[in-house]
Amino acid sequence: MIADIPVTSVRSLDEAYAVLARRAAGLRVLAGGTDLMVQIQARVGLERIGHILDIWKVSELRHVTLDGGTLRVGALATYTDLLRSEAVRAALPALAQVAREVGAWAIQNRGTLGGNVCNASPAGDTLPILIAAGATFVVGGPRGERRIAAEEFFVAYRKTALAADELLLRAELPALAPGERLVYRKVGTRRAQSISRASLAVRARVEAGAFRGVRIAAGCVAPVPLRCRATEAALEGGGPGAAAFAAARAALDGEIRPIDDLRATAAYRRRVAGNVLEQLLAAF
């Protein structure tokens, strides 16, 4: 029963690590509750929840800073924190933009970047941006800290590289260099409070008429948020133009694996991913 589930609310990482070190069976981490509380109320997997570690008030995980060329976003930074942050707007405006497209105000006030990452939904709104941006996730636990590249973090459908005694601490993102852009588009189910049907993020610069440093990631077109390496390769070093875009589209088509679900058909996702790719590339 829900009432029987013990909750440990911690206020510091040390306290959190102490709980993680005990490796309680069925331990789940609770942050802003916008996903976990829904699952609990709907009794999804309730029998597998043995203990809850509530980290919402661990203030050292709630920060957004720009230091040199690196944007650091604490795992407990909320979407509201992101969209209000001068640092985000300066370093990676797309991250502020996507934060505004997650749920609506009440969800933005409670949902966290860390929650979006650790939920690892292929539809997670920030994830294509984090991957395309070249984010590194810093994770930690009683055994120490380690760094994982964003595209390595999502290992299978809703499965992450986090060990049972680890927490996501922060994401580190290289800020946009002069001449560089990160553009993205989420195609959702409606105009607010919307879940993605397909999403795409492209980071690149055009130098001497050629695409450089291309990183592309897509959501809702594979079991995991997908870094699209073949698409990147098709573009890298070439110039913008209809032929290059068509080649990139063909490469994307070859590496995505969309499915039919309640929100859209696979055929739709495939076509729209290609359309959105061309639309985003046209902006460079």
Place this chain on the structure above:
Amino acid sequence: MSATLELSLTVNGETRTATVAPLARLLDVLREAFGLTGTKEGCGEGECGACSVILDGELVNACLVPASQAQGAVVTTVEGLAARDGTPSPLQQAFLECGGAQCGICTPGMLVAGQRFLDGGAPATDAAVREAIAGNLCRCTGYAKIVDSIQRAAATPSPPPGERAGVRGPGDR
């Protein structure tokens, strides 16, 4: 063996306490432990906004907030919007005059979200108001008269802070 929490928080300016499960929803605490039934449940998953309350200055869905995270919090519900003598707030008055309430079940959440928007002080353009209430579903009004109501209230001088039982939030985004 039930896990329990001695919960203490400030609701509409009053200190309230209850012994609850740590995962009890703030929504149930307000409605059942405190008898504040103005806050409604429409979906239980943060989609409809009928349970909107202001928690430590920010709009939240009370159905998604576990009691463990409301410990020591300051909460404003629809019951805390009117003046202490029961006079409707300018926003409540605007809802009455503009036809912002029909069946009334979304109205408490809509008022709380609207109040939080007004407290932020952003200009009440049509787009800004609609974004502020995009998490609050209404099936009766088509939203037109709700937007009108919030805009009318924005143009009405509000009573000095402290007259309302609730608290003001920080600045807008």
Place this chain on the structure above:
Amino acid sequence: MRRAEDMPQGWVGSSPVRLDGLDKVLGRARYLDDLTFPGQLWGRTVRSTVAHARIVRLERDPAFDWSGLTFVTAADIPGENVVQLIESDQPCLARDVVRHCHEPLALIAGPDRERLEEALAHVLVEYEPLPAVFDPLASTQIFKHYAYEREAGRIDEAFVRAARVVEGRYRVGHQEQLYIEPNAVCAVPRPDGGLSLHGSMQCPFYVHRALQRLLGLDDDRLAVIQTVTGGGFGGKEDYPSMIAGHAALLARKSGRPVKIVYGRAEDIAATTKRHPAVVDHRTAVAADGTLLGGEIRIVLDGGAYCTLSPVVLSRGAIHAPGAYRWPCCRVDARAVATNTPPNGAFRGFGAPQTLFAIEMHIEKIARELGLDPVEVRRRNALREGDVTATGQRLRESVSALAALDAVAARAGPLERPPRGARKRRGRGFSLVWHGAGFTGSGEVKLKARAGVELTPNGCRVLAASTEIGQGTVTVFSQMVADALGVPLDAVEVAVPDTSRVPDSGPTVASRTCMVVGGTLAGAARALERRLSAFAAESFGGDPSRVACRGGVFREGARVLAPYSVVAGRHLAEHGPLRIVEQYSHPPGIVWDDDEFRGDAYPVYAWAATAVDVEVDLDSYETRILRAVTASDVGKAIHPVLCAGQIEGGTVQALGWALLEELRHRDGRVLNDRLQTYLIPTALDAPPIETILIENGYRHGPYGAKGVGELPMDGPAPAVAAAILDATGALVPELPITPDRLMAALGKDPA
């Protein structure tokens, strides 16, 4: 001129603050779930997980601790195991066979909701599967079949003469009412063996009769009391009879009050929906777009039980020819059974389905003939004196052209992006009619009764018609205040309680204001005449010259006495005074049920809609930029509430056009959450411009017709027409999801 009804004091036509508004904005209004009943238990429902099967076993898991829990099956029903409605085919609890997923099988009550949740998982049910039908076109079980014709002998000739024969098939899907307050009731057993049932509902007497039949209770031992209701839209027309029966069975067995409040998922999965429909048109048209004749075939998917399908079908069939003149036509309409949860009432009640079809068909005709679709509408629109497909001569209050012209004028020019843009804009129009009140002889058979009773300061309205957000309480009070000649606050409205109010009929069919309001205004006038005579007698005056105005009885300009003095004296001398009147259908309105011919409705409301859209050719998303509507409601008793009905209905219809569709797999509802069944948010809803036309109806109170359902009819076809205008793709199926639009566009439009 001296009678109050001839000199409205001005409440009618003004927009006072709604009378239930203050409680609602202060958070004081008590909905069912806000009420607590001493000793109350919670009730839950065990539901089938298969679409069609014989129940082989239904029992409690002996390993589970059932102490303190009440368990009810069909065997516990003291009366008939039937949900009382048109047919007696739907059981309150399935006994031997289940005919749809989510069908109620058994009930459990207990004091703790979490334990109930666990108990639900410990009811053991075994099924022996039976073949299930999900496609209405493949169904062989017909709930109802109507066929009617106008000038049948000329139909063949029309097709011979036609410049063109246009055919089309149009489909719409399941739509959920999605009132924000889910279904909720509480049954309270009484010491006399009777029962009080409190609940969120539209039709207390439906519930009353259902409980009588289920429990075998007489009128004296049963009261059904409506609580503040958080939206209905038809979804609380018939379903409350089911959930009330469940709570009542649990309350009778446990001896305790039992509250059942559905969670959102249960409410979406188990309760009634708008009927999906398949409508085929075959039409003979002249080169100028004149309709020469046609055939219309309608199939409605009724779901597993009959519920209200026959009456949804009759309204759908009558509205199917649209707001147009047909020299000859033939309509064939069937409601069939499938193994899905039963479909029922939803704002519009069959008309939105068939009106979508005719409006899209008009678009198709215009396109095939190379004509402006608005001109085709104008050419064929019904005018005063025209005869409808059921043979009804329209004698008054016909506003098809007025509405269309008003919308076209307001809409103005549409700014379009340059050729080749990835976002296209388009504008679509629709023109609809909506019969006010019950179909055919419904009102004649119902004999609705409503009245007023004298209070020391005014009167109390007695009616079973419910406030569900649309403004019943306020509008009734305005009409009665004007008829009685008293201030608005002198009128109170009794809580609909079947033991205290007469049966004014269900709160459906856009009938509350016109039919019940008119009856109430009549009763209030009768009360005013009675009191005027009494005032003349008591205070001296010529009874024929005494009237109440502004709360004071006067003879001409001479004040006789304030209302409260007259009322107080009347109450002291004669005791309680209650005047209840029966609705009388206007003379000359005649309907033949057997022939399906005649005056289908006493009068019609009319509406035209223009919608501007922007279609994104990359994502196939449609954004609604603007909606303009013109609605002839006869008389807007309360213009703000009236506009609120139109705006709310418009957005509900826009949701149906683009977003809303319940999906099933093997008869099981897939999208039973608000995260998966999407309705418009404030950002999806466009700005709406509402034009009210007041083309009065001579037999309506102050000229009023109906408004509640009208706005559900026109917006969806206008959206589809706008998408056609923007992209060249006619999508013949609602909702027009991006997936469907992508399929319809094939490759990109030129």
